[in-house]
Amino acid sequence: MGGLTRQAPGVLAGAVNGKGAKPMSTPVTGTLNGRDDEARAEQVYQLVLEGIVAGDYAQGERLRERALSEIYNVSRIPVREAIQRLEQDGFVETFPRRGAVVRRLTLSDVNDFFDMRLCLETFAARLAAVQVGQGASGETLRQLLEDGRTAIDEGRGDDVVRLSAAFHAEIVRLSGNRLLIDSVKPLFGRMRWIFGLAHNRSNELQRDEHVELCKAILGGHAELAYSLAYSHIELGRVPVLAGLAGKLEP
Known part of the structure; x- marks a missing residue:
């Protein structure tokens, strides 16, 4: 797959959860090019992180690998790597049979x-x-x-x-x-x-x-x-x- 299609995190959040797209105050469009899965994983990491920080991915919200890979036009490998890194950095938690969700802060x-x-x-x-x-x-x-x-x-x-x-x-x-x-x-x-x-x-x-x-x-x-x-x-x-x-x- 040639590159990442970058959209507003709020729009992505709606698609990831099978809901209608959420409006964003400042929509972002364009193409992010990654030469390999490592570069693409970094790009997915940054985009999802921005969505979490901005509140477009709500705490407890599920992040589905398949939907993310379709949205960003990448394979599941960089998506999985990005989610693993988000988990290591404390932004995401993974659960058996449920997958990855945005961490609920305490x-x-x-x-x-x-x-x-x-x-x-x-x-x-x-x-x-x-x-x-x-x-x-x-x-x-x-x-x-x-x-x-x-x-x-x-x-x-x-x-x-x-x-x-x-x-x-x-x-x-x-x-x-x-x-x-x-x-x-x-x-x-x-x-x-x-x-x-x-x-x-x-x-x-x-x-x-x-x-x-x-x-x-x-x-x-x-x-x-x-x-x-x-x-x-x-x-x-x-x-x-x-x-x-x-x-x-x-």
């Missing part, structure tokens, strides 16, 4: 998510400051900060969440630690998913915290960057859990 999952961020992202912030102090460029981090400010000023909520995740991902990239970078990757999809469900903190407050964290990293102040990252992450825990208390099981 409040315990969200707590674990914040605990993991405290362990990994604070360390990344410290390393990033060291790297910048030794000459690494922090220009991308600075630009993401400015893009986030603009999104807040213009009231673009979805972009605020996306750019916030990108800001944190860039801090991890700046750490220069390859194993850390690979370990943290699934967290940022989870971040967009969780914050899309409950984002109860002031965007302006988070912007100000990002500004101070960025200053510490670009100034090469490793311990200050660590402390600011820790407080920034921890301050987000309570409002997010409060916002999800009526939506998720314990």
